[in-house]
Amino acid sequence: MTMRLDYLSIFPAYFDVLDISLLGKAAVNGLVEVHAHDLRDWTHDRHRTVDDTPCGGGAGMVMKPDPWGEAFDEIIGTEPDSSVHVIFPSPSGAPFTQSAAQELSSAVRIVFCCGRYEGIDHRVIDYARSMWTVHEVSLGDYVLNGGEVAALAITEAVVRLVPGFMGNPESLAEESFSAGQDGLLEYPLFTRPVSWRGLDVPEVLMSGHHGRIAKWRRDESVRLTCERRPDLTDSDFGVPH
Numbered sequence: 154m155t156m157r158l159d160y161l162s163i164f165p166a167y168f169d170v171l172d173i174s175l176l177g178k179a180a181v182n183g184l185v186e187v188h189a190h191d192l193r194d195w196t197h198d199r200h201r202t203v204d205d206t207p208c209g210g211g212a213g214m215v216m217k218p219d220p221w222g223e224a225f226d227e228i229i230g231t232e233p234d235s236s237v238h239v240i241f242p243s244p245s246g247a248p249f250t251q252s253a254a255q256e257l258s259s260a261v262r263i264v265f266c267c268g269r270y271e272g273i274d275h276r277v278i279d280y281a282r283s284m285w286t287v288h289e290v291s292l293g294d295y296v297l298n299g300g301e302v303a304a305l306a307i308t309e310a311v312v313r314l315v316p317g318f319m320g321n322p323e324s325l326a327e328e329s330f331s332a333g334q335d336g337l338l339e340y341p342l343f344t345r346p347v348s349w350r351g352l353d354v355p356e357v358l359m360s361g362h363h364g365r366i367a368k369w370r371r372d373e374s375v376r377l378t379c380e381r382r383p384d385l386t387d388s389d390f391g392v393p394h
C-alpha cells in the first residue's frame with residue numbers, strides 16, 4: 154500500500170527535502186508518494202493574491218478561502234471521503250502525539266494544509282471537515298511563521314512508522330513514548346569506548362546481566378520521565394510493574 158502525501162503551501166520548495174534520506178528512499182521503493190503544490194497556482198489575479206485583511210479588523214492578513222477550495226477540488230476531489238486525512242498545523246491545534254502518528258501511519262492519503270500570515274479563513278477548515286477527516290494539530294506551545302516546518306515534522310513522525318519503512322522495526326519499540334516503553338521517556342544510551350574523556354559507561358550495562366540491565370533501563374526511564382515530563386507520569390510509574 155502506497156501512502157500518498159500532498160502538501161499545499163505558498164512555499165512548496167520547503168518539501169524538496171523529502172527527496173533525500175530515508176524519506177527519499179521510501180518514495181523510491183513505493184512506500185510513499187510525495188506531491189507538493191503551490192497554492193498560488195489556484196489564484197487568478199496578476200499578483201496571485203492568497204491573502205486579505207481580517208473581517209472585524211485586527212493586525213495582519215488572513216488567507217483567502219477561494220484558492221484553498223479550488224486546490225482541494227483539483228487535488229482531492231469534490232466528493233466526501235473520510236479515508237482522506239487533512240492536516241492543518243496550527244498553534245491552536247490539539248497537541249500532536251506519538252499515538253496520533255501511529256494512527257496516521259496506516260492512512261492511504263494525507264493532505265497537509267500549510268497556513269501562513271495570521272492563518273487561514275476558518276471556513277476552509279469547516280469545509281474540509283464536511284468532506285474529509287480533519288486534524289488541527291500543534292507541535293508545541295510556540296508560534297512558527299507557517300505550517301511548513303510542522304508539516305515536515307509530522308511527516309517524519311508518521312512515515313517512519315509505516316510498515317516497511319524502518320530497516321529494523323524493533324528499534325521503534327524502545328523509543329520514547331512508544332507503547333513498548335509504556336509511554337515513558339527513553340533511557341540514556343551508550344556505546345564504545347567504555348571510557349571517554351573521563352566519563353565511563355555505567356557498569357551495569359557492561360555486566361552482561363540482562364535482568365539487571367533491563368531494571369536499570371526501566372528505572373532510568375521512570376526517573377527521567379518524572380524529572381522532565383511529570384505530565385506523562387501517573388501514580389503507577391513510581392512503582393515498576
Ligand SMILES: Nc1nc2cc(Br)ccc2s1
Nearest residue numbers: 242243296297298299300
Ligand atoms: N506552531 C505553529 N505555528 C504556526 C503558525 C502558522 Br502562520 C501556521 C501554522 C503553525 S503551527
